[in-house]
Amino acid sequence: MPATPEKVVAPIVLAMADDELILGHRNSEWTGHAPILEEDIAFANIALDELGHARLWYDLHSTLTDTSPDTLVFFRPAGDYRNVRLVELPRGDWAFTMLRQYLFDAFELVRGEQLLESTYRPLAEIAARILPEERYHYRHTETWVRRLGLGTAESHSRTQLALDVLWPYAAQLFGPWPAGDKPSLAGIVPGLAHLRERWEALVLPFLADAGLKIPTLELATAEGRDVHTTHLAPLLQEMQEVARLDPEATW
Amino acid sequence: MAALTEITVWQALESVKDPEIPVVSVVEMGIVRDVTVDGDRVSVKMTPTFSGCPALDVMREQIAACVRDLGAAEVTVETVLSPPWTTDWLSDETRARLKAFGLSPPARHCGNVAITFYEPAPCPYCDSADTVLKNSFGPTLCRAIYYCRACQQPFEQFKAL
Numbered sequence: 391m392p393a394t395p396e397k398v399v400a401p402i403v404l405a406m407a408d409d410e411l412i413l414g415h416r417n418s419e420w421t422g423h424a425p426i427l428e429e430d431i432a433f434a435n436i437a438l439d440e441l442g443h444a445r446l447w448y449d450l451h452s453t454l455t456d457t458s459p460d461t462l463v464f465f466r467p468a469g470d471y472r473n474v475r476l477v478e479l480p481r482g483d484w485a486f487t488m489l490r491q492y493l494f495d496a497f498e499l500v501r502g503e504q505l506l507e508s509t510y511r512p513l514a515e516i517a518a519r520i521l522p523e524e525r526y527h528y529r530h531t532e533t534w535v536r537r538l539g540l541g542t543a544e545s546h547s548r549t550q551l552a553l554d555v556l557w558p559y560a561a562q563l564f565g566p567w568p569a570g571d572k573p574s575l576a577g578i579v580p581g582l583a584h585l586r587e588r589w590e591a592l593v594l595p596f597l598a599d600a601g602l603k604i605p606t607l608e609l610a611t612a613e614g615r616d617v618h619t620t621h622l623a624p625l626l627q628e629m630q631e632v633a634r635l636d637p638e639a640t641w
Numbered sequence: 642m643a644a645l646t647e648i649t650v651w652q653a654l655e656s657v658k659d660p661e662i663p664v665v666s667v668v669e670m671g672i673v674r675d676v677t678v679d680g681d682r683v684s685v686k687m688t689p690t691f692s693g694c695p696a697l698d699v700m701r702e703q704i705a706a707c708v709r710d711l712g713a714a715e716v717t718v719e720t721v722l723s724p725p726w727t728t729d730w731l732s733d734e735t736r737a738r739l740k741a742f743g744l745s746p747p748a749r750h751c752g753n754v755a756i757t758f759y760e761p762a763p764c765p766y767c768d769s770a771d772t773v774l775k776n777s778f779g780p781t782l783c784r785a786i787y788y789c790r791a792c793q794q795p796f797e798q799f800k801a802l
Contacts, residue, residue, distance in 0.1 A: 428786075432778035439782065442693020446722070515722040519692055522725075522754040522802050526777055529758060 395510045395578055400454040401472070401568040402579055403513075404462070405615055407447030408473035411463060412622070413494060414440030415629055419481050432530060436491065439523050443498075446516045453512075464633035468623040472568050472615040476559040478622040485538050485548040486556070492531035493560045493593065499524050500588040504580035513578065532596065539600030550602055557605040564589075568615050645712055650676045650683060653711050657703045660696045661781050662799075664742045667700055671730035674721055681714040688726045691782035691802065727752075728801050739799050740765045745772075745787065747801035757801040764789035765796055772796075 417437035424430035448459035477494065481487050502524055505517035538549040564586040567579060597604060633639075654673055655666045667673050667687070675686040685704055689697050701718050708716045728747035731739075736746035745765045748757040758777075761770040762785070769791030776786040777800075784797045 428776045431780065431786075432776055435778035435782055438693040438695075439691070440693070442689075442691065442782075446689075446692050449720075511723075515725070518725040519689065519722050522727075523691060525755045525758075526800070529755075530777060 410444035413477040745798040
């Protein structure tokens with residue numbers, strides 16, 4: 391008997407939620423520390439948007455599995471998180487932060503466009519909610535990456551360095567879904583090869599225009615979303631600290 | 642107390658304002674999508690605006706409190722995502738109220754918000770179109786920051802979504 395969409399979709403939804411949560415949390419570290427006031431405001435907005443997207447995915451996940459978003463966010467150890475390693479890396483400098491956000495925004499944009507066609511309606515509905523917000527993100531980070539890539543010699547070299555570091559991590563976005571690449575996923579989530587093709591069609595010409603050289607190094611994506619860098623645990627420790635002090639508290 | 646009907650609930654919800662834009666009600670905003678009354682049980686469907694908007698939980702609680710005050714014994718406020726909320730739903734009257742509040746109303750886009758990115762936001766104070774975007778993100782998720790070259794006044798725009 392084929393698995394119901396709920397069964398195959400739940401782990402994918404959790405992975406999408408974790409990506410947005412961890413990236414949103416990392417981004418929030420810039421609040422009060424961004425290079426200029428306008429950017430402090432803008433990037434705090436983007437961080438909050440990603441948390442909002444995470445919440446939509448966690449809410450859907452909770453209807454599929456009966457696990458509350460708060461339990462998932464505040465009481466899971468690093469090993470149970472299913473985010474890609476790209477989003478957990480320390481925030482680095484401004485070029486690193488902007489480039490990571492750009493690569494992820496481009497991914498979220500093409501994934502969202504594909505998810506609109508999902509035969510599993512809740513996925514299409516969330517994608518339709520998220521997409522217009524992502525268009526604001528994409529415009530913003532695209533502007534920054536272009537500016538940094540074509541700016542001064544220093545901004546260029548920092549951005550190129552960020553790209554060299556981030557590029558192999560970005561490849562994990564197209565690693566297998568946590569549910570595996572089952573035929574039962576056809577029509578429910580976009581095919582990863584197709585997704586990657588769309589993402590590259592958007593990202594490669596843009597990065598070249600921004601004066602950046604695409605690294606040739608390709609990461610083997612053998613390690614799945616259950617494997618994390620040493621950076622995730624400290625992030626979670628900080629994020630979960632208050633909730634863990636009093637697990638029964640309500641707010 | 643007046644009988645609990647769908648009409649009385651809709652009318653009462655006109656008093657619940659968006660906490661970030663206190664001149665516009667949750668009904669005018671298009672946040673309240675449906676009301677059903679079954680005896681003294683009321684079910685309200687609401688839809689999120691910007692998905693990370695911190696005002697959503699406040700509005701959900703205020704909607705429930707407002708309906709309870711009408712005498713409903715049981716109130717459920719359910720979130721629905723489809724159709725996705727859009728600023729295109731804001732009426733001309735609501736847009737005029739936003740402008741009077743000092744927010745340049747969002748441009749209409751019929752489904753692709755990106756087409757509004759290159760439209761000038763008219764200044765809510767002097768109506769000039771000679772304005773410049775200073776930041777496409779503002780003090781709340783739904784606002785962008787502009788500057789009017791004609792009256793030399795910074796102002797905020799309610800972002801199109």
